[in-house]
Amino acid sequence: MRAFTKAYVLFVFVAVVGGSAEAGKELDAPKADPKHHRVEFENDWVRVIRFRIPPHEKTALHDHPSVVVLYLTDGDLKVTTPDGKVSEAHPKAGAAGWRGPIAHTVENIGAKPVEGIGVEPKGAGNAAWTPPTLDAVRVNPHDKMEFENDQVRIIRVTVGKGESAPMHEHPAGVQILLTDLHVRVTTPDGKTTEASRKAGEVGYSPPRAHSVENVGERFEEVIVDLKGAPSKTAGR
Numbered sequence: 001m002r003a004f005t006k007a008y009v010l011f012v013f014v015a016v017v018g019g020s021a022e023a024g025k026e027l028d029a030p031k032a033d034p035k036h037h038r039v040e041f042e043n044d045w046v047r048v049i050r051f052r053i054p055p056h057e058k059t060a061l062h063d064h065p066s067v068v069v070l071y072l073t074d075g076d077l078k079v080t081t082p083d084g085k086v087s088e089a090h091p092k093a094g095a096a097g098w099r100g101p102i103a104h105t106v107e108n109i110g111a112k113p114v115e116g117i118g119v120e121p122k123g124a125g126n127a128a129w130t131p132p133t134l135d136a137v138r139v140n141p142h143d144k145m146e147f148e149n150d151q152v153r154i155i156r157v158t159v160g161k162g163e164s165a166p167m168h169e170h171p172a173g174v175q176i177l178l179t180d181l182h183v184r185v186t187t188p189d190g191k192t193t194e195a196s197r198k199a200g201e202v203g204y205s206p207p208r209a210h211s212v213e214n215v216g217e218r219f220e221e222v223i224v225d226l227k228g229a230p231s232k233t234a235g236r
Contacts, residue, residue: 027103029118032062040117040202045229048174048202049118053077053108063103068119068152068224070096070176072200076110091116094178096154096222098147117202119174119224125150129227132169134209140168143223153225158218159183165212170205172229175221177201182216207232 029037029049036059040048049067053059061082071091080086081104088109108114127150136143137155142165147154155173159165167188181197187210194215197203207230 027061027063029062029064033060035059037062041204043204045122045172045226046174046204047120047122048204049120050115050202051118052113052115053106054113055108055111058107059105061103061105064099064101064118065120066098066100066151068096068121068154069099069116070094070119070222071114071116072178073113073115074110075114075116076108077114078107078109080105080107094220094222096146096156098149098152098154115200117176119152119176121151121226121228123228126227129231132171132207132209132231134167134169136165136168136170140165143168151227153227155223155225156220157223158220159212159214160218161214161216163214167209167211169209170207170223171225171227171231172207173205173223173225175203175205175223178220178222179218180216181219181221182214183219184213184215186211186213206230 026032029051030039036053036057037049037051040050042048071093073093075089075091077089077091078086079089081102129150131137137145137153142157142159142163144156144158145153146156167186177197177199179199181195184192184194186192187208196216
């Protein structure tokens with residue numbers, strides 16, 4: 001039910017403000033509006049953008065390609081498209097969804113900064129993509145798929161304090177931490193390490209297999225699986 005609600009919120013947002021933008025590199029968000037958009041990282045398969053709009057500020061006109069948008073904060077936004085249409089959007093922290101190409105200006109009409117992450121897959125989609133053998137969505141009860149198309153899967157992971165996840169595999173993808181994380185990770189060769197990360201951190205991970213024990217507080221993250229990235233899991 002939670003996943004359906006978040007997907008519906010993003011669907012409404014896309015239906016109101018979505019649309020194809022005219023091609024033009026000068027409107028690329030980090031170039032056209034560097035005050036509010038910056039490239040977090042980029043490789044051959046994905047570009048990740050972090051956006052932050054302080055209260056009562058408005059972006060320059062900019063555009064986005066197809067993208068997974070995840071909000072790190074609640075937001076109260078006024079959106080204007082090049083044809084002059086104006087709408088409002090009120091996303092909630094943690095909401096994630098797919099959006100097609102768009103050009104717009106965005107004004108933060110709320111009293112707090114709005115921050116989020118855009119995950120832009122590169123290249124054409126892969127309709128023939130197949131999940132790994134020990135696909136986390138299938139074997140790990142903590143991983144829930146919220147969206148899928150030929151370019152990405154959006155996976156939400158929630159693990160309670162002291163809980164564990166059995167051995168499972170992830171394809172290449174982008175991890176976005178919604179809370180702090182402190183876990184003990186064991187790989188198929190029996191090696192165990194501990195990892196700690198902070199809420200809001202974002203990173204690219206190649207294909208991997210592991211089991212996980214949560215040795216901290218409850219954590220939540222969103223993983224965007226990239227169907228166009230290399231699919232072979234190291235060591236398997």
